[in-house]
Amino acid sequence: xxxxxxxxxxxxxxxxxxxxxxxxxxxxxxxxxxxxxxxxxxxxxxxxxxxxxxxxxxxxxxxxxxxxxxxxxxxxxxxxxxxxxxxxxxxxxxxxxxxxxxxxxxxxxxxxxxxxxxxxxxxxxxxxxxxxxxxxxxxxxxxxxxxxxxxxxxxxxxxxxxxxxxxxxxxxxxxxxxxxxxxxxxxxxxxxxxxxxxxxxxxxxxxxxxxxxxxxxxxxxxxxxxxxxxxxxxxxxxxxxxxxxxxxxxxxxxxxxxxxxxxxxxxxxxxxxxxxxxxxxxxxxxxxxxxxxxxxxxxxxxxxxxxxxxxxxxxxxxxxx
Amino acid sequence: xxxxxxxxxxxxxxxxxxxxxxxxxxxxxxxxxxxxxxxxxxxxxxxxxxxxxxxxxxxxxxxxxxxxxxxxxxxxxxxxxxxxxxxxxxxxxxxxxxxxxxxxxxxxxxxxxxxxxxxxxxxxxxxxxxxxxxxxxxxxxxxxxxxxxxxxxxxxxxxxxxxxxxxxxxxxxxxxxxxxxxxxxxxxxxxxxxxxxxxxxxxxxxxxxxxxxxxxxxxxxxxxxxxxxxxxxxxxxxxxxxxxxxxxxxxxxxxxxxxxxxxxxxxxxxxxxxxxxxxxxxxxxxxxxxxxxxxxxxxxxxxxxxxxxxxxxxxxxxxxxxxxxxxxxxxxxxxxxxxxxxxxxxxxxxxxxxxxxxxxxxxxxxxxxxxxxxxxxxxxxxxxxxxxxxxxxxxxxxxxxxxxxxxxxxxxxxxxxxxxxxxxxxxxxxxxxxxxxxxxxxxxxxxxxxxxxxxxxxxxxxxxxxxxxxxxxxxxxxxxxxxxxxxxxxxxxxxxxxxxxxxxxxxxxxxxxxxxxxxxxxxxxxxxxxxxxxxxxxxxxxxxxxxxxxxxxxxxxxxxxxxxxxxxxxxxxxxxxxxxxxxxxxxxxxxxxxxxxxxxxxxxxxxxxxxxxxxxxxxxxxxxxxxxxxxxxxxxxxxxxxxxxxxxxxxxxxxxxxxxxxx
Numbered sequence: 001x002x003x004x005x006x007x008x009x010x011x012x013x014x015x016x017x018x019x020x021x022x023x024x025x026x027x028x029x030x031x032x033x034x035x036x037x038x039x040x041x042x043x044x045x046x047x048x049x050x051x052x053x054x055x056x057x058x059x060x061x062x063x064x065x066x067x068x069x070x071x072x073x074x075x076x077x078x079x080x081x082x083x084x085x086x087x088x089x090x091x092x093x094x095x096x097x098x099x100x101x102x103x104x105x106x107x108x109x110x111x112x113x114x115x116x117x118x119x120x121x122x123x124x125x126x127x128x129x130x131x132x133x134x135x136x137x138x139x140x141x142x143x144x145x146x147x148x149x150x151x152x153x154x155x156x157x158x159x160x161x162x163x164x165x166x167x168x169x170x171x172x173x174x175x176x177x178x179x180x181x182x183x184x185x186x187x188x189x190x191x192x193x194x195x196x197x198x199x200x201x202x203x204x205x206x207x208x209x210x211x212x213x214x215x216x217x218x219x220x221x222x223x224x225x226x227x228x229x230x231x232x233x234x235x236x237x238x239x240x241x242x243x244x245x246x247x248x249x250x251x252x253x254x255x256x257x258x259x260x261x262x263x264x265x266x267x268x269x270x271x272x273x274x275x276x277x278x279x280x281x282x283x284x285x286x287x288x289x290x291x292x293x294x295x296x297x298x299x300x301x302x303x304x305x306x307x308x309x310x311x312x313x314x315x316x317x318x319x320x321x
Numbered sequence: 322x323x324x325x326x327x328x329x330x331x332x333x334x335x336x337x338x339x340x341x342x343x344x345x346x347x348x349x350x351x352x353x354x355x356x357x358x359x360x361x362x363x364x365x366x367x368x369x370x371x372x373x374x375x376x377x378x379x380x381x382x383x384x385x386x387x388x389x390x391x392x393x394x395x396x397x398x399x400x401x402x403x404x405x406x407x408x409x410x411x412x413x414x415x416x417x418x419x420x421x422x423x424x425x426x427x428x429x430x431x432x433x434x435x436x437x438x439x440x441x442x443x444x445x446x447x448x449x450x451x452x453x454x455x456x457x458x459x460x461x462x463x464x465x466x467x468x469x470x471x472x473x474x475x476x477x478x479x480x481x482x483x484x485x486x487x488x489x490x491x492x493x494x495x496x497x498x499x500x501x502x503x504x505x506x507x508x509x510x511x512x513x514x515x516x517x518x519x520x521x522x523x524x525x526x527x528x529x530x531x532x533x534x535x536x537x538x539x540x541x542x543x544x545x546x547x548x549x550x551x552x553x554x555x556x557x558x559x560x561x562x563x564x565x566x567x568x569x570x571x572x573x574x575x576x577x578x579x580x581x582x583x584x585x586x587x588x589x590x591x592x593x594x595x596x597x598x599x600x601x602x603x604x605x606x607x608x609x610x611x612x613x614x615x616x617x618x619x620x621x622x623x624x625x626x627x628x629x630x631x632x633x634x635x636x637x638x639x640x641x642x643x644x645x646x647x648x649x650x651x652x653x654x655x656x657x658x659x660x661x662x663x664x665x666x667x668x669x670x671x672x673x674x675x676x677x678x679x680x681x682x683x684x685x686x687x688x689x690x691x692x693x694x695x696x697x698x699x700x701x702x703x704x705x706x707x708x709x710x711x712x713x714x715x716x717x718x719x720x721x722x723x724x725x726x727x728x729x730x731x732x733x734x735x736x737x738x739x740x741x742x743x744x745x746x747x748x749x750x751x752x753x754x755x756x757x758x759x760x761x762x763x764x765x766x767x768x769x770x771x772x773x774x775x776x777x778x779x780x781x782x783x784x785x786x787x788x789x790x791x792x793x794x795x796x797x798x799x800x801x802x803x804x805x806x807x808x809x810x811x812x813x814x815x816x817x818x819x820x821x822x823x824x825x826x827x828x829x830x831x832x833x834x835x836x837x838x839x840x841x842x843x844x845x846x847x848x849x850x851x852x853x854x855x856x857x858x859x860x861x862x863x864x865x866x867x868x869x870x871x872x873x874x875x876x877x878x879x880x881x882x883x884x885x886x887x888x889x890x891x892x893x894x895x896x897x898x899x900x901x902x903x904x905x906x907x908x909x910x911x912x913x914x915x916x917x918x919x920x921x922x923x924x925x926x927x928x929x930x931x932x933x934x935x936x937x938x939x940x941x942x943x944x945x946x947x948x949x950x951x952x953x954x955x956x957x958x959x960x961x962x963x964x965x966x967x968x969x970x971x972x973x974x975x976x977x978x979x980x981x982x983x984x
Contacts, residue, residue, distance in 0.1 A: 021709040148694025149701045152708065152794030153588055 002111060004041040005073040006033045007065065007082035007090075008050045022053050026079025028107075029140040030057045031147020033077050036109055044068045046084060055161075056154035057147070070098040075116065076137045077109070083139070088199050091139045100135035104196035107144045115316075120196060131316045139196075324435035327506045329498070331426040331433075334534050343542040350549035357553040358561065364639055365601040371582040372597040373571070381568035388567050394674040397902075398612065400458065407455030408484075414448025415491070439509040446495075446512045449488050456485045470611030472629070476555060477609060487544050494537035496520060497530050559608040563675040566606035569599055570676030575667040576875025577828035578788060579681055580797075581688070588793040589688025590651050593638040596685060603677040604636040613669035613679050618905040619662040623920025626662035628669040628679045631655060635682060652686045652693070660686050661697055662917040665789045665910030666870040671901055680910075687791030696791070703914045704792050707799065711781040712747040713914065721778045724749070724756035730763050732777035739810040741773040744826065746819035747782050748944035754951065755944030758818050761973035762842060768976055769854060773816070779806055783825040790911035800825075800833045807837060818842040818969055820871035820943045821909070827876070841872060843942045843968055847881035850888045857983070858975035861890035865936035865963070867927065867950060868903035869943035877901070882942050882968055889975055894934045904930065906953075908945035928953025932961050939963045940971060 008026035033041035034057065042061040043054035054062045070076070076094055083090045088104070095102035107127070108119035120128040121141045219227075232238045332340055375381065387393065392409065396402040421441060425433035433441070460481055463471055496516030499507045503521050507514050520530065551557050571579075581588045582597065590596045613628035614620050620627055634654050642649060652660065660683060669679035690696055691704075706715035722732070724745075733739050743762060748755035766773050784799030807815070815837055817823050827839035849855045864886055873879045879900045886893050898904040907923030928950055931939040941947055947967055954962035966974075 021705065146698055146701065149691060149696045149704065150694060151588075151691045152704075152792060152798055153692060154794075156794055156798075157587075 002037060002040055002074045003072055004033050004037040005068060005070075005076045006030055006041055006043045006054070006059065007068065007076060007078045008043060008045045008054060009065075009079070009081035009084050010047050010049045011081045020047075020049060022050055023080040024142045024146070025140045025144060026050065026081040027053075027057075027147055027150075028142075028144030029077040029079040029082070030054055030059065032106075032109055032140065032144065034058055035147070036111055037075070045082070050081065052155050052158045053150060055158035057150045070094055070100075073098065074135055075109075076100070077106075078137065078139050080140075080142060088139070088202070091137045095137040098135050098137070100137045101132050102137045102139075102200070103130060103132065104139045104199050105141040105143075106138040107141050109138060123195060128315065133316070326434075327436075328434035328438050329507075331422055334498070334501075334531050335538055336535070339535070339539060339542075343546070346546045347542075347549060350546045353550055354552045360643075361553060361605065361639075364643060365598040365605070367594055368596055368598040368601055369594045370586060370597040372599050373579055373582060375569045375599070376572055384568040385564045388564050394567065394676070397672065400462065401610065404455045404458035404462075407451040407458070409455075411448045411450070411452025411455060411488075414445060415452060415488070418445035418448065439506060442507070442510040442513075446492075446510050449492060450512060453485065453488045456481055456488065460485070468611075468615070470615040470629075472609045472611055474609075480551070480555060480557065483544060483548065487541065487548060490537055490541040490544065492516060494534055494541055497534035497537055500525065501527055501530050501534075556607075556609045558605050559675060562602055562606035563608060566599075566603045567674075567676040569602070571678060574824070574828055574876045575670050576824040576871045578665075578684060579678075580829070580832050581793060587692050589690070589692050589791065590682070590685040591689040591692065592649060592651050593635060593642050595651065595689060596635070596682070600678070600682060600685070601635070601639055603675070604632050604639060604682075606675045607632045607636065607677060608675060609633065610674060612672040612674065613677075616668040616672045616902070618664055618666060618668065618907060618923045618926070619917075619919070621904075621921070621926060622907070622923045624662035624917050625656050625659040625919075626683075627659070628663075628683070631659070631683055631686070632677060632679060652689050652695075655686065657690065657695070657697075658917045660690065661700070661915050662919070663687075663910050664870075664905045664907055664912040664923065666905035667874050668870070668902075668905065671874050684789060684791060684910075687789075688793055689791075691791040691793075697915060699914050699916070700790050700792075700911060703911065704787055704790070704795055707782050707784070707787050707792075708795055711799075712751060713782055713786050714747060714751040716751045718781070719778050721745070721750045721780060724751075724759050725763065725775075728760060728763050728767075730775050731773070733774035733810050735779075735809065737774070737810060739774045739812045740814065741771065742807070742810065742812045742815050743773045743775050744815050744817040744819075744822055745775055745780060746817060746822045746944070748819060748948070750780070752944060752948060754948045755819075758944050758947070758967040758969050761967065761969040762818055764973045765846075765969060765976065768973075768980075769849065774810075776806065776810075781806075783822050783830075785821040785825045786911045786914070788825070788829070789909065790915065797833065800830055800835075804830060804833055804835045807835065812837045814838045814840060816840050816842060816845055818942070818944065818967065820869040820875065821945065824871040824875050841876075841878060841881070841942065843872065843882035843885060844878060846968060846972055847884040850885055855885075855888060855972065855976070857979035858889045858972065859891070860978075861886075861892075861971065861975065862938065863892040863894060863934075863936040864890045864938045864940055865894050865896055865931055865934045866899070867896070867906070867931060867939055867941040867946055868899055868901075869941060869946045870903065870905050870909055872942055873903050874901045882940070885968055885972065886940055889971060892936075894936050896930045896934055898930065906941075906943075906946040906949035908949045913945055913948070922953065922956070924949040924953035925956040926953075928957055928962070931963055932957055934963075936963050938971070939965050940968055941965065942968045 006029050008022060008029060010020040011023045011026075030043065030053075033043075039060060041059055042063065043051070043059040044063055044065040044067065045051045045054060046065045051062045051064070076091070078091050078094075086093070091102055091104075094100070103118050103120055105121045106118055107121045110117045112131075114133065116132040116136055118130040118132050118136070118138060120130060121143050122128055229238065376384070389409070392402060392406050395405050418441065421433060424430050460478070462468065463478055463481070492512050493516070495510060495513030497520070499510060499513050499517035500520040503514075503517055507517070525533075548557075552560065571577075586595070590600075593601070607629065609629060611629050613632075617626060617628050619625075635651070638649065638651055638654055663680055663683045665680050665684065667680055670677070670681075673679060687696075691700075696704075702715070703713040707713045710716060711718045712721075730743070733742070743766065745759050746755065749759040749762075750756070781803055782799055783803060784796035787799065788796035815826055817826065817839070818841070820841060823839055823841045826835070826837075846855065866882055866886055868874070868879055868882075872882070883893065896904075904927050905923060906927050912923075928939075931950065932954075939950060941950065944967065947965055950965045954965065
């Protein structure tokens with residue numbers, strides 16, 4: 001059984017007059033998790049709105065993000081809102097902490113017998129197919145296919161059904177241990193835009209966007225060499241395992257399975273009825289289930305110059321456990 | 322001649338075994354029909370959603386009697402109205418006549434003789450003639466007419482021919498009976514006597530006539546028994562359910578949607594049990610006449626929606642569900658593009674002769690689709706925009722006052738009591754076509770020195786597009802937030818130029834605790850005209866008026882805008898479809914965002930109609946209609962397209978011109 005964690009969160013308001021909303025990538029991450037992994041998925045979010053949304057979308061186990069234990073997760077799907085204030089650094093840290101492959105701009109993922117086939121959006125209709133073995137941290141792109149709509153009634157019902165119990169609200173012990181940042185966060189905390197490669201390079205402190213000295217890796221020669229090896233191994237230039245893992249990360253990541261969420265036994269009958277409804281399986285979004293309006297046609301990808309979208313791969317990446 | 326001799330031997334020449342067989346078969350058919358009706362009723366009562374309150378019993382009974390006697394809803398189509406009236410009157414006459422014969426034969430009562438016999442014979446024959454005439458009219462239209470709305474199903478024609486067979490065989494056996502002796506008093510049975518005279522003249526023997534009579538009686542009885550058995554089924558069911566459906570129809574304005582009557586049951590009809598039993602009664606009442614299809618703008622534009630098929634689909638779903646616990650996916654029975662083609666204009670409801678709330682059912686199906694998450698992306702986009710930016714256009718709500726730059730309309734301070742609140746609406750705030758209407762309204766209000774306030778950036782979408790597209794939860798959230806804002810100002814009257822806001826605020830918000838008067842700007846301007854405060858506006862050229870669905874049909878307001886136009890122009894011309902029978906522009910029900918492709922576009926059809934009147938200006942009272950008609954004008958050839966204006970824009974223009982002239 002693949003253990004899947006979906007990390008989501010509401011994005012900050014773009015204007016004072018707007019309500020906080022769950023970004024498309026977070027909705028897409030939830031939809032992908034439910035569609036591809038079904039009941040194996042658990043959702044983690046720092047804000048109650050996102051937790052209610054996840055519950056309403058059909059995720060059975062929804063918890064505060066502090067309960068996330070990366071050691072017990074095989075696949076983490078992360079949305080833009082899930083990255084929160086940490087920006088791209090959060091998935092990078094999670095990948096590092098659990099020794100997982102890190103892929104940005106994911107628009108689809110398929111489970112095969114011993115690996116995941118991840119589709120990465122390269123922009124302009126081009127995609128990469130990546131075969132990932134072992135653990136994976138997948139950062140979902142905003143261009144991911146839209147999942148089933150989650151109605152306001154379902155969200156309100158989830159709120160009424162106390163999808164977040166008080167015990168879960170309290171910030172607990174961090175399930176995953178943040179390692180010492182190799183790069184200072186600086187303004188990259190709020191930056192999750194750009195192509196996946198650029199974002200990855202920014203995290204490693206290299207690339208065109210890292211002109212600022214804040215992105216430079218400062219450390220001993222050994223430390224710098226270790227980061228270089230990680231970078232090279234990530235891109236497949238050297239064999240995996242040459243770069244050593246951060247000390248103590250794997251030990252700290254072994255933790256107990258989080259308890260399954262139970263509805264409050266004191267729930268009223270109406271709340272139970274609503275909860276039962278939410279537990280009912282939602283119909284599949286079939287080909288005929290959604291109207292084929294012209295707007296659907298305008299959905300991505302947008303091939304340019306009459307060339308079909310280029311799909312490369314699959315390239316094998318990942319960490320064999 | 323002795324008066325008591327003026328009668329006839331009932332069931333004479335019919336063998337006792339045949340009479341016994343007829344009574345047994347008739348009893349079995351009636352019993353079977355009654356059982357079927359009870360089962361059907363029981364299936365309807367398994368609907369999980371509580372039924373909406375019905376009008377009082379007395380009102381319902383009066384409504385049924387009026388319906389049966391006057392057939393008012395059928396008269397809109399004169400041909401069909403006359404045909405149906407002939408059939409109904411003929412049928413009831415024959416039914417009463419048969420009952421009289423039955424009473425005379427099977428009870429100790431003895432009254433079927435003498436003068437009563439003569440008159441009854443004449444009336445029954447005339448009833449039979451009317452019945453045949455009505456059926457022939459329908460059959461002629463079915464087989465030789467070219468109306469697309471006619472349901473081309475073999476069983477409909479078969480049922481009509483069956484009824485004709487009953488009537489014709491009745492006359493034939495009457496003729497055979499009379500021809501045996503041809504008594505003079507039977508002249509009162511005008512049709513039977515005439516046919517009998519022909520038989521007599523043909524010198525048909527008595528034995529032959531007896532055989533014919535027996536055979537015709539047997540055939541007549543057989544078809545009648547078949548008819549009894551079929552009464553609960555197919556379109557015969559409307560005889561039982563039609564009047565009840567009409568009597569129970571909602572008395573609320575057509576524009577007012579129902580609020581789901583349960584808080585623990587998810588909105589929408591995910592299965593047929595998600596409807597209330599009145600909805601199912603209405604589905605059983607459908608006469609398959611197709612008037613809804615004929616007036617549907619989506620169908621006219623070649624989109625996949627056919628309202629009748631939605632109603633019949635619900636009926637089939639109920640039949641399929643029967644007593645099974647799992648009633649199956651209801652929205653899945655229909656093409657989803659059909660459900661999303663509806664503009665919720667209410668033309669189907671207006672046209673339905675048995676009072677079926679057709680578009681209410683489509684909205685229920687949309688609600689179920691929304692709850693299942695299976696909706697078009699464009700719908701999800703404007704739902705998200707409404708939820709997050711508080712307007713379906715997805716603009717930042719703090720830009721709501723951008724339209725008022727340079728006008729400085731008075732914005733209500735928090736907590737300030739407001740007598741008259743001008744509700745600008747989302748189209749009036751963000752859409753360029755609507756913004757021009759808002760500016761005109763401000764110009765009128767300021768020019769006349771009327772004290773008013775606007776809400777500015779605290780105004781939010783009323784939730785109308787979301788509700789009609791099926792997002793009931795989002796609508797209720799919008800409603801509660803807006804009502805709280807309005808209650809904070811103790812608003813007495815809301816004035817709005819948007820019929821959608823008008824309808825929602827007036828008819829739907831009271832269910833959530835709103836208590837203020839709502840006025841559409843056409844009513845407001847008409848009042849100013851009547852009070853003599855808008856003068857010197859004459860001189861506008863030829864004008865035609867497009868009735869917005871949610872003002873004209875939805876709320877019955879067709880006079881006020883015309884009164885304002887008449888104050889400006891003496892050359893108002895009407896489009897063929899106007900008033901309550903107006904044709905939609907295509908923007909309602911979220912149609913501005915949900916654009917299901919068809920062979921044509923609804924707005925193009927309407928623009929062509931407006932252009933065909935030859936009017937230089939087409940006036941409307943809705944910012945959505947204005948946008949759509951202007952879009953439709955793009956498809957017209959150059960120089961033919963009339964200018965599209967809102968009522969407020971015209972009034973503001975005329976006021977400016979009048980002021981300039983007076984200076």
